[in-house]
Amino acid sequence: MKKSLNAWTVEGSLNFEETFAAVSAAGFDGIELNVDGSGAHSITLSTTKEEFAAIRALSEKYNLPVVSISTSLWGSKMGHPDEWDAGRELIRKQLEAAAELGAGGILIVPGGMGGDYTIASVRKNSIDFLKSMKAEIEETGIFVGVENVWNGFFLSPYDMASFVDEVDSPKIGAYLDAGNMLAFSVSEYWVEILGSRIGCVHVKDYKRNGGLNSGGTWQDVTHGSANWKAIIPELKKAGFDGYLTGEVFKADDTMSWEDYYKKVAGEIAEICTYAE
Numbered sequence: 353m354k355k356s357l358n359a360w361t362v363e364g365s366l367n368f369e370e371t372f373a374a375v376s377a378a379g380f381d382g383i384e385l386n387v388d389g390s391g392a393h394s395i396t397l398s399t400t401k402e403e404f405a406a407i408r409a410l411s412e413k414y415n416l417p418v419v420s421i422s423t424s425l426w427g428s429k430m431g432h433p434d435e436w437d438a439g440r441e442l443i444r445k446q447l448e449a450a451a452e453l454g455a456g457g458i459l460i461v462p463g464g465m466g467g468d469y470t471i472a473s474v475r476k477n478s479i480d481f482l483k484s485m486k487a488e489i490e491e492t493g494i495f496v497g498v499e500n501v502w503n504g505f506f507l508s509p510y511d512m513a514s515f516v517d518e519v520d521s522p523k524i525g526a527y528l529d530a531g532n533m534l535a536f537s538v539s540e541y542w543v544e545i546l547g548s549r550i551g552c553v554h555v556k557d558y559k560r561n562g563g564l565n566s567g568g569t570w571q572d573v574t575h576g577s578a579n580w581k582a583i584i585p586e587l588k589k590a591g592f593d594g595y596l597t598g599e600v601f602k603a604d605d606t607m608s609w610e611d612y613y614k615k616v617a618g619e620i621a622e623i624c625t626y627a628e
Contacts, residue, residue: 357375357383369410375414383417404449432477456495459552460498535560
């Protein structure tokens with residue numbers, strides 16, 4: 353397994369070149385970029401092929417592959433049919449970014465409950481949306497991973513597994529965030545159930561105040577309640593041998609950004625050893 357870093361972890365004022373330079377210097381093997389509304393090192397819905405070419409040149413210059421494309425823009429788009437046009441625009445931009453930058457996967461987020469939209473209706477709508485784009489996605493050859501996030505949609509690994517299975521595409525699977533279930537569940541259990549459906553992985557950590565559903569706080573990788581010595585071997589058993597992408601955020605104002613990146617790289621390097 354290799355260590356990667358989501359660009360949200362990087363100091364927000366850095367431009368693309370500064371971002372690639374900093375992440376490469378810290379010892380990461382790859383980087384995940386994001387489609388956002390704006391940002392010094394963000395892809396946007398208006399990013400051009402020429403701009404993608406410049407980003408890819410930086411990836412090659414710093415020997416830092418772009419491994420996946422995330423985004424903050426999904427919201428309720430997949431679950432609400434009146435937002436499907438915007439959803440198609442977003443997923444197409446993510447797929448374009450992945451193709452232009454050589455990334456193997458993208459992250460998408462189903463959901464959007466509330467008001468007249470029950471979890472049952474949102475689940476059906478999200479599955480129908482993805483089925484409507486199956487042929488287009490499969491033609492690209494790029495993996496599209498649905499992520500478990502804090503939106504009340506995937507409440508167990510069985511929810512996530514059955515969702516993926518009902519969509520029924522070899523290119524649509526699970527983007528597992530190994531920290532997002534820690535408040536109420538156990539990460540390695542999700543890996544066991546999801547198995548070969550997992551195509552991409554986010555790593556973060558959460559320290560529970562006590563047992564499950566007792567509250568807690570986000571922590572750096574290896575500083576929370578995640579049992580990485582169980583999670584990583586379970587991922588290997590499931591056939592996953594890709595990038596572990598850190599999605600963490602600097603909280604210590606006394607530490608330099610450079611030292612923080614190196615710290616995160618060291619923590620992910622440590623958990624990578626559990627696959628040996």
